[in-house]
Amino acid sequence: MVVFMVAEVVGGYLASSIALMTDATHMLTDLIANAIGLFAIWVASKSGGSTLSFGYHRMEILGALTSVMLIWGLTIGLVYEAVQKVIAPEPVDGAIMTIVAIVGLGANVVMTQILKVHNHGLGGDCGHCHGHEDAHHSQPAHNTHAHYEHNAQDHAQTLGCGPCAHHDHHHHHHHQHEHEHHHAIDVHAHDAEEPPAPLPYECSRTKAKQSADVPAEEGSMNLRAAYLHALGDLLQSVGVVTAGTCIWINPDWLIADPICTFIFSFFVLWSTVSILRDAVSILMEGTPRNVDLEHLQDDLTLIPGVVELHDLHVWSLSVGKPVLSVHIVAEQEDMARRIRITKTATRICQDHFKILHTTIQIDFSRNQKDCTTVAHRKCNGYSRSRSN
Template sequence: MVQEEEPMLGTSPNLEIETGVVPEKNDDHAMPSKLSSKSLCAFSKQEISTLESEQRSKSAIKLCGLIIFYALVMVVEIVGGFKANSLAVITDAAHLLSDVAGFSISLFTVWASGWEATSRQSFGYNRLEVLGALLSVQLIWLISGILIYEAIGRIFHKHAKVNGKLMFMVAAFGFIINCLMVAWLGHNHDHHHQHHKHHACGHVDHDHERDEVSATTEEKTNLVSYSPEKAKFFNINLQGAYLHVMTDMIQSVGVMIAGAIIWAKPNWLVVDLICTLIFAVLALSTTLPMLRDIYGILMEKTPSEIDIEELENSLKCIKGVQEIHDLHVWALTVGKIVLSCHVTAEPLVCPSDLICKIKEFCEKSYGIHHVTVQIE
């Protein structure tokens, strides 16, 4: 990121700090007033708020669509599973039930995350998304445990024949719906981050040496696969929905294979039970990455995509910054990163301009829009 340097007070009589106040002059032609840093910052916040509102609406629409389609598939699989006497199909239907419940929780949290902050909830309700995702994961663990218990019980007890043909057809129907849902969510994930912009908090000047540091920092940031815009737009609930759909699609393939085998070999009933056990364990394992993310957010860990040492060194390279300490970076939810720090400023530096330069750098290089800086 190439930035311009902001001159320090007292260094040159011919240089002046840009503010919202027009300098007094004796001539008759007054210079037009320039937009203040506060106005630009306010405009940036307004744009971010608008983008977040639009994303909440899009997320809600997608979650509503998932709930409707998955409720339909769930009913088909429950009826088909009992008629075919297939525990694997019932397992798939049970996972769809957990998905519908999870999506409903996610839909509520997406809506609630737009509630305005209050005096008691000063950070707003963004972490409801994290709590909703946690409840969804717990539901998967509960249902998977019940189905594993049932499958183990069937291994040691004789049961009626399984209708392999019906089992295959029901699983194929579920697979087709899952493919459509994966394509739908995947398209949203790939293209959202292309429409985000940033507005600076003012004009910041840097000399050649600091330009190289800024350019190097931006290059390192861009080389990381993480994108702040991408993480913010693809929130934790849509990430969870995508994970659920992918898991169900893979499970549908397994049930189709098991149904085809039983269709060809009616006595191979153990295939149905093995399929149930494998995919129940798979469903549990796929929740581990999300549990790790939830743990990191609730424990207020520094987000994995942020190199705190590199961030601190980059902040020290900003002209006017003498020292950085008490630097803290955490996430309210995925993509909503918060930063606070104490800055020891060089003599004769304007505190408000220095704060604006730090905020601009954090926003452009790391996508951190909530920055609190204390100047010492």
């Protein structure tokens, strides 16, 4: 690929073709973007520590954002040069332009096919689900809140699988203050074995199904960006071959050279807008597009024993890695009921909305004032009361 890029730079200089230089520049940005993407994916695979408790998942987003910004900067520069070509046309060697563009077209076809295979392999559905449910229940000493955190380990980072699914392996330890590697439970009641409540009819049959049918935001954003870059280069090579052929046939059609740059520069900018939008949304901790927050609120509110919920937040660590935290107000304060609510809420989040990392806190009606701090009000989290 480097050889073809150098050949296009030399050919563009000899032919005095801005379109050929544009194609070479996009090849260069592809190489840089791929290097950034591979580095970001490598860093994102590392475990977090005390200073980065969520790990390095966001590194992939930063890498994709850097790649897009690089593409935009170079594209704007090429558009400026194309404008200068329109204002003051220069002779273009159509023969050299066409021959070099055909060679570049072949290289782009190969690169596009390679990235297409890897992009679909990482982001596609693996046909079955992976995920181990590891539960953590804790009961504070003052008995005014019940806190439940669930972190389903996502084993879908291996090639060919998305983060969808579970092998329903529940490990429950009911000894006081008993801790093991990834599983911990602190329960001060012997009736906590009560099974989770059946899912509400509307949740398990209608509304939640609609959210589950929405395609998950899976796959690597860097691979997606690299594939779009390569696809843009491929189309641009076709355009350069066409423009070069036109100039070769009629040397007076010099305008075809900058026009080719204008058209495909616009395509490159347009094709990267979605990546930029997704990256900014994740960095701003926006709600993932595949999660219907209204339906999620309705389903959690329908759980038997739930009075209302508040401070509902859903965001993404990275593409396909949604996280949830919520306060659920229960009408009764017994341990069995709160455990039952948390288990049911977790099932709803995991089975119907594919949110595998959940933190659920159980509050009670008489203690709601404890959740009216400035921090809660500033976050402006979603709230919903159960309608009678």
